[in-house]
Amino acid sequence: MTEHKNNIRMTADEVTVFLEKIFPQVDMGGRVIVIEEIVPLGARIRMIYHERLLRPGGTISGPSMFMLADVGVYAALLGAIGPIPLAVTTSLNINFLRKPAANDMLARVRILKLGKRLAVAEAALYSDGEEAMVAQATATYSIPPETTEVV
Amino acid sequence: MTEHKNNIRMTADEVTVFLEKIFPQVDMGGRVIVIEEIVPLGARIRMIYHERLLRPGGTISGPSMFMLADVGVYAALLGAIGPIPLAVTTSLNINFLRKPAANDMLARVRILKLGKRLAVAEAALYSDGEEAMVAQATATYSIPPETTEVV
Amino acid sequence: MTEHKNNIRMTADEVTVFLEKIFPQVDMGGRVIVIEEIVPLGARIRMIYHERLLRPGGTISGPSMFMLADVGVYAALLGAIGPIPLAVTTSLNINFLRKPAANDMLARVRILKLGKRLAVAEAALYSDGEEAMVAQATATYSIPPETTEVV
Amino acid sequence: MTEHKNNIRMTADEVTVFLEKIFPQVDMGGRVIVIEEIVPLGARIRMIYHERLLRPGGTISGPSMFMLADVGVYAALLGAIGPIPLAVTTSLNINFLRKPAANDMLARVRILKLGKRLAVAEAALYSDGEEAMVAQATATYSIPPETTEVV
Numbered sequence: 001m002t003e004h005k006n007n008i009r010m011t012a013d014e015v016t017v018f019l020e021k022i023f024p025q026v027d028m029g030g031r032v033i034v035i036e037e038i039v040p041l042g043a044r045i046r047m048i049y050h051e052r053l054l055r056p057g058g059t060i061s062g063p064s065m066f067m068l069a070d071v072g073v074y075a076a077l078l079g080a081i082g083p084i085p086l087a088v089t090t091s092l093n094i095n096f097l098r099k100p101a102a103n104d105m106l107a108r109v110r111i112l113k114l115g116k117r118l119a120v121a122e123a124a125l126y127s128d129g130e131e132a133m134v135a136q137a138t139a140t141y142s143i144p145p146e147t148t149e150v151v
Numbered sequence: 152m153t154e155h156k157n158n159i160r161m162t163a164d165e166v167t168v169f170l171e172k173i174f175p176q177v178d179m180g181g182r183v184i185v186i187e188e189i190v191p192l193g194a195r196i197r198m199i200y201h202e203r204l205l206r207p208g209g210t211i212s213g214p215s216m217f218m219l220a221d222v223g224v225y226a227a228l229l230g231a232i233g234p235i236p237l238a239v240t241t242s243l244n245i246n247f248l249r250k251p252a253a254n255d256m257l258a259r260v261r262i263l264k265l266g267k268r269l270a271v272a273e274a275a276l277y278s279d280g281e282e283a284m285v286a287q288a289t290a291t292y293s294i295p296p297e298t299t300e301v302v
Numbered sequence: 303m304t305e306h307k308n309n310i311r312m313t314a315d316e317v318t319v320f321l322e323k324i325f326p327q328v329d330m331g332g333r334v335i336v337i338e339e340i341v342p343l344g345a346r347i348r349m350i351y352h353e354r355l356l357r358p359g360g361t362i363s364g365p366s367m368f369m370l371a372d373v374g375v376y377a378a379l380l381g382a383i384g385p386i387p388l389a390v391t392t393s394l395n396i397n398f399l400r401k402p403a404a405n406d407m408l409a410r411v412r413i414l415k416l417g418k419r420l421a422v423a424e425a426a427l428y429s430d431g432e433e434a435m436v437a438q439a440t441a442t443y444s445i446p447p448e449t450t451e452v453v
Numbered sequence: 454m455t456e457h458k459n460n461i462r463m464t465a466d467e468v469t470v471f472l473e474k475i476f477p478q479v480d481m482g483g484r485v486i487v488i489e490e491i492v493p494l495g496a497r498i499r500m501i502y503h504e505r506l507l508r509p510g511g512t513i514s515g516p517s518m519f520m521l522a523d524v525g526v527y528a529a530l531l532g533a534i535g536p537i538p539l540a541v542t543t544s545l546n547i548n549f550l551r552k553p554a555a556n557d558m559l560a561r562v563r564i565l566k567l568g569k570r571l572a573v574a575e576a577a578l579y580s581d582g583e584e585a586m587v588a589q590a591t592a593t594y595s596i597p598p599e600t601t602e603v604v
Binding site for chain 2: 064088090093094
């Protein structure tokens with residue numbers, strides 16, 4: 001495990017293509033999620049503004065932010081360990097801090113632990129162009145045992 | 152606050168109508184969320200199966216379950232304290248326990264604390280017709296100060 | 303795994319003895335934690351009042367309630383899968399609902415999922431003799447791979 | 454509220470003294486918690502090694518880490534808003550990432566939101582001298598309404 005912690009197994013473009021193949025719903029008549037950057041143990045993901053993502057008052061809805069955090073963590077894991085379609089979220093804790101604007105949102109993801117069976121990551125969510133964090137999430141992913149063979 | 156803890160301020164039908172008015176997105180070309188029952192400090196909510204709710208493998212997606220838990224807690228609060236459009240989720244913790252079937256899902260919500268400023272509730276999510284819990288969520292809602300006048 | 307889900311592998315007394323052996327700190331000059339009951343996929347645990355457990359204002363401290371929830375979940379797991387010293391908490395989410403009295407506290411634990419590698423349980427905490435829940439916790443435990451041989 | 458977000462209302466020494474006055478339990482026959490630094494919207498806290506903090510295997514126990522995270526967030530709030538004895542933790546989510554050594558631990562706390570009624574902060578916990586994060590916590594504090602008069 002040690003060695004892959006500082007490597008990147010998939011580029012941002014590869015992760016985007018992989019996600020579109022396995023999450024066709026993410027495409028709501030046009031791409032919604034874009035992986036902007038994969039770094040060692042981290043990623044930056046953009047959710048492109050779309051009125052389907054709104055909730056009353058014109059702000060991005062809670063489920064949309066949940067989706068951004070969850071997909072963001074998955075993208076960072078793909079970047080770190082390669083294409084593992086079976087990794088699943090086992091828990092996610094999200095704090096909503098401020099109302100986001102009706103605008104693109106960004107998630108900055110950092111993997112805190114990358115174990116053989118469990119990964120833990122945090123995602124900081126921002127409205128594009130704003131400094132104040134809009135939401136903070138921590139997610140746990142279960143990594144299937146056959147991972148070492150898949151990768 | 153004491154008195155309303157055992158009363159119901161809105162019926163299931165009233166909550167459904169209220170939600171559709173303030174959450175038009177919940178209607179994805181047909182009603183998706185139905186408030187089946189409001190009880191003192193609790194509610195039962197149904198999410199009607201729709202392929203938009205799926206994720207790869209044919210199971211209901213994480214964001215859809217997040218939405219069911221979040222709307223379910225909001226519905227239970229509306230039932231307990233009346234129509235307060237400004238109540239907002241401040242945090243939500245969700246544990247994914249089993250893969251749900253491609254089927255309707257139910258949320259059983261119980262309000263654990265109904266304070267003047269904060270409410271805490273838990274939601275147990277099930278696939279319709281199954282006994283095993285699919286996901287468990289705990290959510291915190293902030294209740295705006297002007298609530299006592301609104302209600 | 304299926305079969306043990308309705309069985310009890312350790313009695314309440316066996317769990318109490320096991321805990322005292324591996325958690326000598328729990329004994330603060332007298333027994334603090336007592337396993338009162340082990341049921342299939344659940345347990346009831348008592349934390350005996352001791353002034354060391356207090357925080358300012360004379361209420362039981364947050365760390366003490368954390369400990370009760372955490373040990374309670376561990377006790378329920380021991381009851382369900384037998385003596386596994388290596389199981390570790392991977393995450394715990396706790397909501398503090400009301401101030402507890404300076405009194406014994408009880409935890410009612412229910413295992414929501416008992417997988418091969420992960421277990422999820424919730425703990426409802428009460429002041430002895432009171433009806434209102436004082437705190438609610440959800441915990442995830444990682445179960446070591448060698449478990450099947452140990453059990 | 455805006456103005457105090459970049460100010461410090463109490464120094465590290467003032468916070469340490471305040472905590473010892475209101476949390477005498479923190480002193481287990483010698484100081485256990487030391488506030489090392491208060492910065493705008495943040496703090497660094499040290500938990501001095503003591504065998505009472507251990508769990509089996511010689512690692513720092515979960516309740517001890519919970520306490521460090523919780524007190525650390527409280528210290529950062531005191532630094533940001535001044536001496537408010539009534540602020541209470543409403544929820545805390547903690548992820549245990551690695552086994553800590555039998556050594557001092559440090560918490561680096563960052564306040565993510567400082568509202569009139571709610572504050573949210575995260576605490577990153579480390580073993581002294583180690584780079585890898587041992588635990589990550591997110592906590593929500595309720596700030597009493599009379600705060601503006603107290604401060």
